[in-house]
Amino acid sequence: MSSSASSRLANLWDDAKAAAMSEPERLVYRSNLLGSDKRVTNYGGGNTSSKIFETDPLTGQSVEVLWVKGSGGDVGTIKLDGFSTLYMDKLRALKGLYRGLEHEDEMVGYLPHATFNLNPRAASIDTPLHAYVPKPFVDHMHPDAIIAIAASADSKALTQEIFGSEIGWLPWKRPGFELGLWLETFCLENPDARGVILESHGLFTWGDTPKECYETTIEIINRAIEWLEERTAGTPAFGGPAVTPLSAEERRAVAARLMPAIRGMISADSKKLGHFDDSDAVLEFVSSRDMRALAALGTSCPDHFLRTKIRPLVVDFDPANPDLDATLGGLGAALEAYRADYAAYYERSRRPDSPAMRDANAVVYLVPGVGMLTFAKDKATARISGEFYVNAINVMRGASAVSTYRGLDEQEAFDIEYWLLEEAKLQRMPKPKSLAGHVAFITGGAGGIGKATAGRLMAEGACVVIADIDEAALGSATEELGARFGKDFVHPVRLDVTDEAGVAMAFKAMALAFGGGDILVSNAGISSSAPIEDTELSMWNRNMDILAKGYFLVSREAFRLFKTQKIGGNIVFIASKNGLAASPNAAAYCTAKAAEIHLARCLALEGAGEAIRVNTVNPDAVLRGSKIWTGEWREQRAAAYKMAPDELEEHYRQRSMLKRSVYPEDIAEAVYFLASDMSAKSTGNIINVDAGNAQSFTR
Known part of the structure; x- marks a missing residue:
């Protein structure tokens, strides 16, 4: 963590801009401000909501409507059509249909019945988390500084130390209907709280106005950043360096040789695209003493985990003795070992109704002294997966410095990766285009x-x-x-x-x-x-x-x-x-x-x-x-055929058998x-x- 004022988040709220907006437009504005900084939330992660009174198109009566980020959206780029809209009275009525934790997934099927104004945007699994917080404006973010606290062994005690009673703490619970009820209970029992940290997950904050909600989110994250900076000052990150990174030119040369070799080995079923990252945060981690032990623990936040798999693969490379041919020679065995380990994880954790095992190859590849390689079905996903792992690195840096970092429990990780609701979403994805991955x-x-x-x-x-x-x-x-x-x-x-x-x-x-x-x-x-x-x-x-x-x-x-x-x-x-x-x-x-x-x-x-x-x-x-027809060639060919340059196109058209250009x-x-x-x-x-x-x- 950088110990300077520049590490703090700026308050970007503009009263004049916000005043000219409708309430739904202020939700978009608030969301885009929060999503503009990866320290607040990663791409596609987190969500925002507003409870707004609207005119019912059927009855003409004023009704309370939940506007909440729809399934698959990104708060940094979201527009009005990215939000689901649902009747709050119908969402509250769903509590009467809830049959308990073993049946909570079925509640997702009821959400379309609560749709307001025929909005086609599908509601996300996080909808109950926003609906049942008894505040009109709610933010749910995944800030690195907060997750560093949430993913530590002393998460609850650290939350209380930093925030006192202002910010509560709830133990790990997979997002869904049950967690929504937990949040409601917490709010009712702690009416003065301004938010809550969810173990291994992220931050919920709320307010009575959009501005209050936004400013609370920024304030709480900045307090976590400041506390971490004070507690970690002078402490070497990740146990200090174990190797010296190669020069930028050398790192790029190594990556340029490794990436095609890895890509070939993992593209048997479908072609993958890669991304290379040797930013300072990545280099510090891949060159550190604790990198291998921390990497083996996996990530903590569900959003991180879904993008980066259970754990990364650490490539056997020594920057002090850079024998790249030996590294390339050992890649096949390393990848096979990773696939075998992943298959064993699947078999240990699978449920009777789990979907079939998916691609067993790693997404993230850590190369000591060089950087991070990520591979996915398309370039954007490969890049975003890398961004998520950088978030995970930042979390591990903070958590391991102030406590003991804890990755997500293996069974919980599996249940998220192979969640039937997630599988249904994957099955709804459009068929890849013919050259996807090429x-x-x-x-x-x-x-x-x-x-x-x-x-x-x-x-x-x-x-x-x-x-x-x-x-x-x-x-x-x-x-x-x-x-x-x-x-x-x-x-x-x-x-x-x-x-x-x-x-x-x-x-x-x-x-x-x-x-x-x-x-x-x-x-x-x-x-x-x-x-x-x-x-x-x-x-x-x-x-x-x-x-x-x-x-x-x-x-x-x-x-x-x-x-x-x-x-x-x-x-x-x-x-x-x-x-x-x-x-x-x-x-x-x-x-x-x-x-x-x-x-x-x-x-x-x-x-x-x-x-x-x-x-x-x-x-x-x-x-x-x-371009070859814009210079002398045009005049030269016209001269060869004894005609003016402007006559060439018609000449060629008439010369062809089909008389077409x-x-x-x-x-x-x-x-x-x-x-x-x-x-x-x-x-x-x-x-x-x-x-x-x-x-x-x-x-």
Whole structure:
């Protein structure tokens, strides 16, 4: 914990802003303020509520309505439509239907019957926790400083020491109807209390106004932060350092080699995406004496646990003697041991009606002196899982410094992980998109065809590295694609495909960003046109460098990555009709494109045994959005055909057999087909997307 004023949470409430809002809008405002700081609550964690009097659309009477964060929402980003709305009189009536703890899960099925105004937002399992607190405004947060107290062996005594009678304490109870009744009883028996700490879980606070509720939450968290700082001042965190972290460059190099290897070993059933974190908090923990013992205890807060699994896997790596080959050699056995341990945990804890065992692989991988790797079904989940474990690290730091840290009881942890209500939620999730979990590397990614291809693959769930030599275009394309599909899904890399070291570094950047890769779209291009007698050697070499050597370099690096992962791979070359059909005054370009096509055939032969497919798309005359048509090439091709540059598009359209123009999106569609399982039995093939040109028929 940092012992400075900067570690305190700021009071961000603005009276002027709040005064102009309706009561539901103030709930959104309060929620967003709280969720804007990860020290208050983690992504998707915690919830907020307001009891508001509304006009019943059926009776016209004023009724009390509970507005509470709906299932699956995030308070930091939630809007009005993220809240469930329920009649309070009906929620209170549910207490008469409650048959006891053994039947509490059935109460969730009654919540839709209490829905106000046909609100489609599903109510969460935490609804009773807010409904039965007899205060109009309630916050439930998961602050690191509070959970450090809640997860300590002396949790109850420490709560009383810090807060006296202002903040109460309740023992661990899984969220649900019973805990809602506990909170109600506590409030009725302690009318002057301003909140309560739930053991191993988090903080509840309340107030008579939204502002009072918010300010109480901030105040209580700050008091916990201050108390922890005073109690831990001068105490080495986690027993002090055991190893010295590697330099930032060395850490990234180790992670870039480990991540594809791990990804390959855990992606047999479904591809995983990775995230790397070597922040100060993570480095302090993974380099400490107590890391292994604390990691084995698992996390405490249910939200942490659901995202990070029962416990992390500690990778056998010694930064003082960094034998990475030995570490890689031992990964298989380490992962198998983790899976066996997880299966044993499942068998020890399973109930007669428990769902079948899920993926037994670790989510969190701790590497001494290097950092933390996290893997999940998509990049956002991998990143968020890492954020949750950082929360857990902060909790362990505080709890172990002032008491003894306690992870969640194994049976309780299992009952949350395999909760039938949680399983039902998972079953309701939409089917993954066709390229979910896949990573694509696209050269020339900021140009017309490259950007259209990135968008097409991202629309199917892929993460994309867009590599381009044009920094301005790269920045613009990254911003556009990030706005359309989410920043987690796109990563830019400036790349000259003729630079051997640069290509290797770009693939390392992909490994660090996403954990590995599955698809290479080799699309970098140039254009040139001149009669053979006017073709300078520099023009010839430039075509060969970019269109032949460049395609070779990125393909070689892709093969190395795919063979490390051992889960196959997919390469699509963007060649040209000119690689099959000669054109006047373009010998250098046509020859280089022909080299691309033959290279693809050779690679298809080499890759088949490793499930690496290699195919080619041949465009023709893709003018719109293409950077190669914005310079001299346009004038040169017009001169070759003895026409004005503005006449080229119509010339190409009329030249085609189908009399149609070819657009970047048409090429992207062909790439998607070849990159997806729709073409799973195709390799060494060529798809012409040229609106028909008999000269370029492949047979």
